[in-house]
Amino acid sequence: MDFKGIKEKYIECFGIVVIVLALGRCAYDGFTPSGEQEAVVAQTEVVIKETTEVNAVKKGKHHPIRSVRSFKECFPDTNAVQLTAAQRWGVKPVKDREDAENRKAELVYIGASPYYHVDPLHQSIPYMVPRAAILLEDIGRAFFDSLAVKGVPLHKFIVTSVLRTQNDVVKLRRFNGNATENSCHLYGTTVDICYNRYKTVEDPEGPARRVVRNDTLKYVLSEVLRDMRENNRCYIKYEVKQGCFHMTVR
Structure with missing residues (x-):
């Protein structure tokens, strides 16, 4: 069993759940997220992004070549x-x-x-x-x-x-x-x-x-x-x- 892959998938899912719960809490209470709450959400988004990028490289999915506009x-x-x-x-x-x-x-x-x-x-x-x-x-x-x-x-x-x-x-x-x-x-x-x-x-x-x-x-x-x-x-x-x-x- 690929425990490492399960762990990485768990981190992605956990991060998504945290963001969804944070946004739901904000909507339910009717207030704007505090600086601390925004920081948690931002940090979680970074973790998801980094984990996704690492997994993509491992799976052979490389970053795109974009060049510059001009x-x-x-x-x-x-x-x-x-x-x-x-x-x-x-x-x-x-x-x-x-x-x-x-x-x-x-x-x-x-x-x-x-x-x-x-x-x-x-x-x-x-x-x-x-x-x-x-x-x-x-x-x-x-x-x-x-x-x-x-x-x-x-x-x-x-x-x-x-x-x-x-x-x-x-x-x-x-x-x-x-x-x-x-x-x-x-x-x-x-x-x-x-x-x-x-x-x-x-x-x-x-x-x-x-x-x-x-x-x-x-x-x-x-x-x-x-x-x-x-x-x-x-x-x-x-x-x-x-x-x-x-x-x-x-």
């Missing part, structure tokens, strides 16, 4: 908005690679994380201020968690640009019209996260993971980034031509 509307933060945050939280603009080597007391290396992948960088270097590095790590963890509860094989998102020196910006502007002279990337606060490529997490000697469409992974990533932005952790701009989320810590 990438442009949900991630509208312009360079001007992000630049203000970059100047507040970042380092002084780095002149060149030699100058960057002397700034490592202010910057942390972000090129080796279990939660995301950094592309080979030609116009930037993988260093950020600690505040931004923590944000990036938190996004990577949340992305893994979200993929797991949605039943999607684990993938790492890809970082394509990080800290740029002033010399990097000059070179980049020669062939990239969107690269600004006063770039947020100068301050170690900003990254570009690719939304149309991902790295599959799998055992190189084991069986291949099932293929997942990039659009599916983009939808999940956008949910995570939306939540981070709404929690005032960052500013984000959805870049169409560059195929990335341009993000600055705040």
